[in-house]
Amino acid sequence: MIISIEEFKSFLGPKFTLLDDNASKREYVFEMKIDNTNLVIKVFSSISKESDQDAHCPIRVVVIDIVQKIGWLKTQKVLKNENWQPFLTKTINRCIDDSLFKLEEFKKSISLREINLKLAQSTFNLSQIWTSTPDFFSTTVPLLDKFKQQRRRDSCPKCNRIYTTKNMIRLLQAINFDINGIQTKTETLGWTFQCPHCQSLLKISAY
Numbered sequence: 757m758i759i760s761i762e763e764f765k766s767f768l769g770p771k772f773t774l775l776d777d778n779a780s781k782r783e784y785v786f787e788m789k790i791d792n793t794n795l796v797i798k799v800f801s802s803i804s805k806e807s808d809q810d811a812h813c814p815i816r817v818v819v820i821d822i823v824q825k826i827g828w829l830k831t832q833k834v835l836k837n838e839n840w841q842p843f844l845t846k847t848i849n850r851c852i853d854d855s856l857f858k859l860e861e862f863k864k865s866i867s868l869r870e871i872n873l874k875l876a877q878s879t880f881n882l883s884q885i886w887t888s889t890p891d892f893f894s895t896t897v898p899l900l901d902k903f904k905q906q907r908r909r910d911s912c913p914k915c916n917r918i919y920t921t922k923n924m925i926r927l928l929q930a931i932n933f934d935i936n937g938i939q940t941k942t943e944t945l946g947w948t949f950q951c952p953h954c955q956s957l958l959k960i961s962a963y
């Protein structure tokens with residue numbers, strides 16, 4: 757099926773801009789920014805700039821993050837048959853919905869990461885008093901739980917560079933048993949880290 761560029765243009769309407777740069781030397785490409793985002797929808801028309809004869813390749817719809825310069829969704833294809841208009845409308849609307857949904861999920865995961873980091877730091881900052889013998893530092897922290905332990909990340913009291921849970925060399929736990937000798941629970945008493953930069957030992961005890 758052959759679609760003219762005028763037909764295509766009027767179908768997409770004024771929200772879409774026809775790109776006159778070198779987005780594609782071969783075909784006409786349209787673009788629309790998704791409001792309040794860094795995302796643009798591009799519609800590759802499959803209408804040739806040179807002739808009207810390339811009727812067989814499908815119209816493609818892509819979403820791109822223009823700041824990060826990455827594709828945001830998988831490319832969608834719309835066949836050029838008599839139903840191309842409703843299908844293209846549907847595809848564009850779905851791309852907008854999916855893009856916004858993905859963006860919300862992305863924002864949530866970022867803020868969750870920030871909250872976790874703050875939590876990990878706040879437990880630590882409650883007690884920044886380190887006592888030390890050469891290259892061996894110790895301190896105590898309240899409010900321990902597994903959640904924070906797994907995300908622990910802080911600066912070394914000696915060299916001030918970052919160490920993380922990956923640098924834990926010992927986990928001190930108390931294991932409790934009931935009268936039948938069955939293990940009931942484990943309780944974290946503290947950790948020892950080794951700074952990956954200056955090799956200092958950092959012992960953190962729970963109270």
Ligand SMILES: [Zn+2]
Binds near residue numbers: 912915916917951952
């Ligand atoms: Zn260090």
